[in-house]
Amino acid sequence: MRRRTFTLAGAAALAAPALLRASPLPAGPVRIVVGFAPGGGTDVLARVIGQKLGTLWNTTINVENKPGATGVIAADHVAKQPPDGTTLLMAHVNSHAIAPALLQNVRYDPRRDFSPIALVGVTPNMLTCSDRQAVRTLPEIVELCRRNPGKVSFGSSGIGSAQHLAFEMFKLSAKLDAVHVPYKGSGAMIVDLLGGQIDYAFDTMTAATPFVKQGKAIAVAQTRLQRAKSHPTVPTLAESGFPGLDAASWYGLVGPRGMPAETVQRMNEDVNRVLAMPDVAQKLEEFGAEDAGGSSQKFASFIVSEHAKWGKVVKDAGVRLES
Numbered sequence: 001m002r003r004r005t006f007t008l009a010g011a012a013a014l015a016a017p018a019l020l021r022a023s024p025l026p027a028g029p030v031r032i033v034v035g036f037a038p039g040g041g042t043d044v045l046a047r048v049i050g051q052k053l054g055t056l057w058n059t060t061i062n063v064e065n066k067p068g069a070t071g072v073i074a075a076d077h078v079a080k081q082p083p084d085g086t087t088l089l090m091a092h093v094n095s096h097a098i099a100p101a102l103l104q105n106v107r108y109d110p111r112r113d114f115s116p117i118a119l120v121g122v123t124p125n126m127l128t129c130s131d132r133q134a135v136r137t138l139p140e141i142v143e144l145c146r147r148n149p150g151k152v153s154f155g156s157s158g159i160g161s162a163q164h165l166a167f168e169m170f171k172l173s174a175k176l177d178a179v180h181v182p183y184k185g186s187g188a189m190i191v192d193l194l195g196g197q198i199d200y201a202f203d204t205m206t207a208a209t210p211f212v213k214q215g216k217a218i219a220v221a222q223t224r225l226q227r228a229k230s231h232p233t234v235p236t237l238a239e240s241g242f243p244g245l246d247a248a249s250w251y252g253l254v255g256p257r258g259m260p261a262e263t264v265q266r267m268n269e270d271v272n273r274v275l276a277m278p279d280v281a282q283k284l285e286e287f288g289a290e291d292a293g294g295s296s297q298k299f300a301s302f303i304v305s306e307h308a309k310w311g312k313v314v315k316d317a318g319v320r321l322e323s
């Protein structure tokens with residue numbers, strides 16, 4: 001009896017490492033790195049997704065904030081980590097499409113130095129004005145800018161932000177001469193918009209929505225090709241005379257380059273499972289985030305297309321920012 005017990009225990013001990021090796025998921029805790037401060041849209045989505053994945057994977061998932069350089073610091077950090085699945089990044093349009101074209105010292109290539117896992121959501125930006133602004137429809141705004149070249153002001157949450165580039169894309173499409181006023185985030189910009197210090201603003205839908213619902217801000221237009229389900233009455237720029245204008249923010253989970261294909265596949269399946277959960281789907285809808293999920297290959301192609309699109313906007317608009 002004693003010999004048999006030893007034999008079974010020994011067999012189990014020998015089998016355990018093999019079972020661990022067979023699992024496509026990392027054995028230890030997982031970090032999801034976020035390139036922005038706590039409380040923002042990227043951070044909130046990372047925590048929502050991370051909590052659900054932690055349950056599915058039966059492990060601890062920690063969200064680690066590394067803000068700075070519009071997400072570049074976090075992305076550069078993750079690109080250098082071992083490709084074992086223990087360090088992931090909540091990538092963003094800034095880190096993976098805009099910054100590589102805008103900043104001089106970005107040392108990673110978003111198309112080659114990461115393992116795309118899954119798209120978490122695409123969110124429109126929103127053109128807004130205060131409730132005291134008399135000119136509040138898109139045709140009137142375009143006409144106002146043309147009558148007053150270089151005088152009508154548009155705020156954004158910072159030079160090189162997705163909202164700044166949405167303004168530049170709009171300005172190029174409409175052939176307007178207007179003033180860009182950059183802020184350090186949405187909060188200060190909204191204060192000045194409501195106070196009349198700036199005429200209009202391009203903001204995230206997430207930040208603008210509470211003020212729109214309170215009636216303090218007017219939603220003039222949104223920046224995806226189709227209207228967001230959460231704002232069905234707000235027209236898009238594309239349907240308002242600027243066909244093809246698509247200037248959205250987006251979020252997606254990636255890891256370092258070289259992650260095993262089976263790990264990427266398993267993580268992709270589980271992220272898609274999480275995105276379909278009713279409470280997660282509700283949170284995404286609150287953010288105006290749509291088109292979530294799909295294959296890792298689809299996400300990889302999306303990153304390539306976004307990289308090319310925003311690179312062209314940066315070049316055509318002549319936007320410059322030293323890193």
